[in-house]
Amino acid sequence: MEDLYVECLVARKPRPYETLLKGLAWGFTVLFAVAGLIFLPVLLVGAVILVLIDFFALPRLSVEYEYLYVSRSIQIDSIYSKEKRRKTAEYELEQMEIFAEESAWQLDEYKNMQTVDKDYTSGEDGISAWILIVHNGQEIHRVRLEPNEEMVKAVRSVYPRKVFAKA
Numbered sequence: 426m427e428d429l430y431v432e433c434l435v436a437r438k439p440r441p442y443e444t445l446l447k448g449l450a451w452g453f454t455v456l457f458a459v460a461g462l463i464f465l466p467v468l469l470v471g472a473v474i475l476v477l478i479d480f481f482a483l484p485r486l487s488v489e490y491e492y493l494y495v496s497r498s499i500q501i502d503s504i505y506s507k508e509k510r511r512k513t514a515e516y517e518l519e520q521m522e523i524f525a526e527e528s529a530w531q532l533d534e535y536k537n538m539q540t541v542d543k544d545y546t547s548g549e550d551g552i553s554a555w556i557l558i559v560h561n562g563q564e565i566h567r568v569r570l571e572p573n574e575e576m577v578k579a580v581r582s583v584y585p586r587k588v589f590a591k592a
Contacts, residue, residue: 433492437547437548516559
């Protein structure tokens with residue numbers, strides 16, 4: 426049997442507070458640097474600390490999600506500032522209950538279920554989001570994804586009775 430490999434890249438839309446946070450962080454850094462050069466050289470230490478914080482923390486605000494479907498599992502990686510990759514989650518589809526579009530009626534029985542919610546979508550309005558309900562150890566995860574059509578077809582080809590598009 427041949428293994429199927431499908432990948433999909435989704436860029437998360439920047440949230441308004443993240444843009445404000447980036448602006449404030451760099452603004453305070455410049456303010457500390459200028460004040461350190463003009464008034465108190467001790468403030469230059471604060472400017473250096475702020476530069477380090479800006480350099481290491483702010484790139485984590487720019488995120489892309491990469492979904493990989495390989496050998497009956499979906500792996501989700503987070504890519505920060507298009508440079509650093511981190512494995513975020515992996516779900517074995519043999520433990521899957523259902524994979525359906527967000528508005529599909531088949532998800533109605535899972536609405537009141539106690540789940541751990543995960544959102545790996547772009548956050549845009551009007552997207553075609555899919556919900557994956559999967560057992561992950563002792564917990565049930567409700568994962569919100571934004572897969573491309575090729576990935577949906579790949580999952581449907583292996584698990585046709587568990588994949589539902591909206592009616």
